[in-house]
Amino acid sequence: MNATTSRGALLAALACVLVGGSFTANSVLGAYPYAGGQFLRYGLACVLLFPLAGRGALPRLKALTSRQWVRLALLAAVGMVGFNLAVLAAERTAEPAVPGVFVGCAPVVVAVLVPLLDGRRPQRTVIHGALLVAVGACVVQGWGRTDGAGLAFSVCALAGEVGFAVLAVPVLRPLGPRLLSAVVCAIAALESAAAGLLADGTGWLRRPDAVEAGALLWQAVVVTVVGFVCWYMGMQRIGAERATLFSGLIPVAAACTAPLVGTGSYGIAQGVGSALVGLGVALGSGAPKPPVRPSAPLGDRHAEQPRQPPFEGTAARGGVESAAE
Template sequence: MNATPLRGALLAAFACTLVGASFTANSVLGAYPYAGGQALRYGLAALLLLPLLRSRHGSGLRARLRTLTWPRRVRLAALAGIGMVGFNLAVLAAERSAEPAVPGVFVGCAPIVVGVLVPTLEGRRPSRTVLYAAGLVAAGAFTVQGWGRTDLSGILFSVGALAGEVGFAVLAVPVLRPLGPALLSAAVCTVAAVESVLLGVLLDGQRFLRVPTGHEALALLWQAAVVTVIGFVCWYSGMRQIGAERATLFSGLIPVSAALTAPLAGTGTYGVGQGAGSLLVGAGVALGSGVLARRRRAEGNATVTGGVRGGHATPPFAGPPANGGATRHDRLTRGGAG
């Protein structure tokens, strides 16, 4: 793979692996007020991102902030409300009447929805390769998690969690390039913290916030510093480089990472089903990210350039394919027309 797409794929994979490995921290926060925990997590994350903003943007930070027109501000509010606060609330509500695997299976379908929705909104046809890969990823996520007990309420809230996961990627697309990953992460964390405070006051009044225990404080710090600051910046950096469609394929690594780390925390086992599902996810990611196509192309190029050793001299004026060939391939890799 080229350096930039490879780096983008690795960043997206790392971000999703962090999210999957954070499920143990989520279980520690089960008794902490939901909205208060979200307000602390996102507020602390926004503060931790400030030094990164100064080092990356410096004096240009104000110029980037001036690009936040009112339509973009509304989009940021929707991104925070739907993709962050709303997503977490939907998962929490779903797990009141459904086993955790149920919202996990629905969220695992996000690559399919994003693979159709993003190109449609941009006026182009969805990539068949990405859709095939998304199907493999969704099947793998289902195999890893299985299907648990639920009712109609659990299914509806799980659909809401799916909408939140899709919104987290789709709503960010138009504001990612002008703001950049770090500023976008800081902006949505700030907005999400404010929205969480308002939600907490509305639902729980003054009880929405309390002093966390030692274990809860460590879990909140992990969620803020590692999952949110590092995870968000890596996710949006990867998405900017390989596109929302391909980046969302890596969300299939979330249940795989959770399954791999569950035995270490004593909260689950890793068996044949999890192994088979992990292979399906890996196959889908490899297919959709372009690894297999690029490897075949590289092998083909090596055969052509090594033709002299095979007794077929390469013509002196033969070079790479016409400009359009390489350019179109790069467009496809970054989420262009399928």
């Protein structure tokens, strides 16, 4: 594993640890309007991210095709707004572990789907590692009570988690991690506002209290700004298949932090599951990265772009979840 691969793995791991650790922040937002919370989270993140996108941001945005804009809108709707909504809807009739188990299967789906969409065969090593990660995530979380609606929304949450990685692949090269994160946050904020107005009318947004404001600020600054950029930086370096392996760290981080706030415990099952996740990540991330296709014009789904300067702001994005080399 060379320096670029190692750094990509660390960035992806950091993003997923931040997401897992942010579940405690989600627990205090149960009474806050969903759409309004998403609007504030992504809106603030967008404001913070755009100044970090660099001087060439506007020309890169103007060069995007209508098809790429549609993909960005789907990425925000499916992988961000839709994912969070599906998890909340699933937990109305299912215990939190149920959607968590489904989301834990995302590495397996991505390990198969991304190579097929790219016109190549899935790597056996990555698939084997993804299976271990999925099993480990299930062991960490266990299973819970549910009904048909809970299962259906859990499947939707899985689709959202997969979409967050798969839909980003063709637009990551032309935009880079920082600008991609800024754009999808802007779109997600607009989509959240539209959904709130349609579903809740004038009550879709209210002033948060001190605790809610702190949780929203954590989600916007740490989970979204830092986590999103870290995630896409890692994905850019090691590929979507291997980066998604690290999503198994989300339930591990949640299990480790839950005892700190008295919302859970860390026992033998969590220890065994964490070990399986670690083994799967080590196995799958050791597979060689697929070769990059030759350069193509902007607008082609595999277009190569000039290398971007490193992002310097990651030292300063939870249900997680960051710059081009």
